[in-house]
Structure formats: structure tokens, C-alpha cells
Amino acid sequence: MVGKIPGLLSLKAGGPLPICVPRAKGFDMGLVAVLEKPSDLEGYAVHPAHLE
Numbered sequence: 001m002v003g004k005i006p007g008l009l010s011l012k013a014g015g016p017l018p019i020c021v022p023r024a025k026g027f028d029m030g031l032v033a034v035l036e037k038p039s040d041l042e043g044y045a046v047h048p049a050h051l052e
Helices: 018-023 040-046
Strands: 008-014 030-035
Touching: 030 040
Parallel strands: none
Antiparallel strands: 008 030
């Protein structure tokens, strides 16, 4: 999606570190989207590439 969605600088996904699993409350995946500026979040949320 980086390069397709304006303002999206990077996107990383992964599981919790083993030490954090007990605190993860059942979640097994995390996502970090780095945007250029806060106002880019609105466009990211509704962009067709993100909705896929």
C-alpha cells in the first residue's frame, strides 16, 4: 500500500514478542502505519487499497 496511498510512509505487521504474549489479550498481530501527517489518516481509512 506504500506508494499507492497518499501520505502512507511505511507499514509494518507482526506478532507480539514472546515476553508480551501474556499481556496481548489474545491478539496475535499488530500493525503500525506511519503517516506523513495526522490529516492523512482520513484518506488512509477510506482508500480502496486499504479497504481490500
